[in-house]
Amino acid sequence: MAPIELSELSSNWKRLQKRLQATAASKPPPSSPADDAKEKQDSLKRKRSTKSNGTPSHTSSKTVNGSTGKTQTQTPPPKHPQSRKRQKMEEPHSIGASAKRHDVKTLSRSISMPNLKQPSILSSSKAAAESISILTPSPHHPDIENEGISSTALPGKYIALDCEMVGTGPEPDRDSALARVSVVNYHGHQVYDSYVRVKVPVTDYRTAVSGIEPRHLRPDIARPFKEVHDDLKILLEGRILVGHAVKNDLDALLLKHDKRFIRDTSKYSKFREIAMIPGRTPGLKHLAEKLLGVEIQIGSHSSVEDARATMALFRLEKEGFEVEVAKMYGHMRQEVAKEEGVVGEGDTAKKSKNKKKKKKKKN
Numbered sequence: 359m360a361p362i363e364l365s366e367l368s369s370n371w372k373r374l375q376k377r378l379q380a381t382a383a384s385k386p387p388p389s390s391p392a393d394d395a396k397e398k399q400d401s402l403k404r405k406r407s408t409k410s411n412g413t414p415s416h417t418s419s420k421t422v423n424g425s426t427g428k429t430q431t432q433t434p435p436p437k438h439p440q441s442r443k444r445q446k447m448e449e450p451h452s453i454g455a456s457a458k459r460h461d462v463k464t465l466s467r468s469i470s471m472p473n474l475k476q477p478s479i480l481s482s483s484k485a486a487a488e489s490i491s492i493l494t495p496s497p498h499h500p501d502i503e504n505e506g507i508s509s510t511a512l513p514g515k516y517i518a519l520d521c522e523m524v525g526t527g528p529e530p531d532r533d534s535a536l537a538r539v540s541v542v543n544y545h546g547h548q549v550y551d552s553y554v555r556v557k558v559p560v561t562d563y564r565t566a567v568s569g570i571e572p573r574h575l576r577p578d579i580a581r582p583f584k585e586v587h588d589d590l591k592i593l594l595e596g597r598i599l600v601g602h603a604v605k606n607d608l609d610a611l612l613l614k615h616d617k618r619f620i621r622d623t624s625k626y627s628k629f630r631e632i633a634m635i636p637g638r639t640p641g642l643k644h645l646a647e648k649l650l651g652v653e654i655q656i657g658s659h660s661s662v663e664d665a666r667a668t669m670a671l672f673r674l675e676k677e678g679f680e681v682e683v684a685k686m687y688g689h690m691r692q693e694v695a696k697e698e699g700v701v702g703e704g705d706t707a708k709k710s711k712n713k714k715k716k717k718k719k720k721n
Contacts, residue, residue: 499547505550520540521611523564568659
């Protein structure tokens with residue numbers, strides 16, 4: 359290749375400089391920060407939708423239970439002159455009907471996994487697998503936090519109850535108040551769930567354990583204690599109550615229940631044998647791990663999850679529970695069915711005997 363002459367190199371360099379200058383002159387001047395901000399604002403305005411009448415439609419976020427979901431709001435209708443009391447009177451008579459909460463979301467459950475990690479100590483693996491199957495919420499009966507009485511699930515003969523408490527008073531570790539109540543049926547479906555208003559100042563929400571936060575106890579979210587008390591009183595009538603140290607839950611609700619119709623997993627003899635400290639009351643988490651092979655109460659507790667775990671433990675030893683109850687109180691004559699309006703077998707036998715006695719007296 360022949361060497362390039364210096365004169366030719368300088369002329370090429372000059373032509374390249376002229377070409378670059380012409381290209382730079384054709385480009386638009388750089389935008390200032392103010393222009394950039396104006397352009398962003400214009401783009402946001404374009405994204406905002408408008409109604410048919412030209413007025414913009416704004417979005418608002420609901421943060422009832424910690425998660426933010428955007429919902430489109432419209433112009434509120436004119437307020438009706440009727441008072442809240444009049445509205446309550448016109449609503450149908452049902453449990454919690456006067457205080458249905460529409461600002462609800464799917465329950466935030468803990469990361470417990472209903473997985474049989476180890477064989478059950480007392481029962482077969484098949485029985486344990488059937489019991490833990492109820493720990494997973496049913497898609498047909500979803501968990502709706504603070505729903506009150508479920509619109510889909512029915513209570514049935516057996517229900518499991520669990521409550522969450524918050525600390526009150528100058529000694530919050532000792533003084534407690536009811537903050538949440540949950541009930542599930544025999545299949546683990548959520549039957550009832552409600553936050554409860556606390557009349558006295560809360561000095562410790564115990565969020566790490568209870569999962570309760572200040573927003574849960576706001577007057578527009580939590581139900582009055584009297585309403586929750588009445589709802590649970592109706593639910594308990596004529597049913598067998600399953601719970602773990604359930605006396606504490608009943609005391610918090612100011613309710614009583616016939617001991618013959620209580621199945622307490624903290625008092626069952628076989629469960630007490632595997633307590634971490636012999637002779638002491640076994641913890642619900644310990645029983646779930648040893649007997650069901652699952653971990654519960656990871657992070658904040660959920661009263662719905664705890665109620666399900668309690669029902670699963672009861673189902674695991676259902677026959678054993680009934681044997682112990684029969685030893686303590688004798689065989690029941692279907693008094694549960696009687697309270698629901700169905701005459702039990704024992705009552706039928708009594709009536710037939712009384713009829714025979716009356717016939718003999720007449721003769």
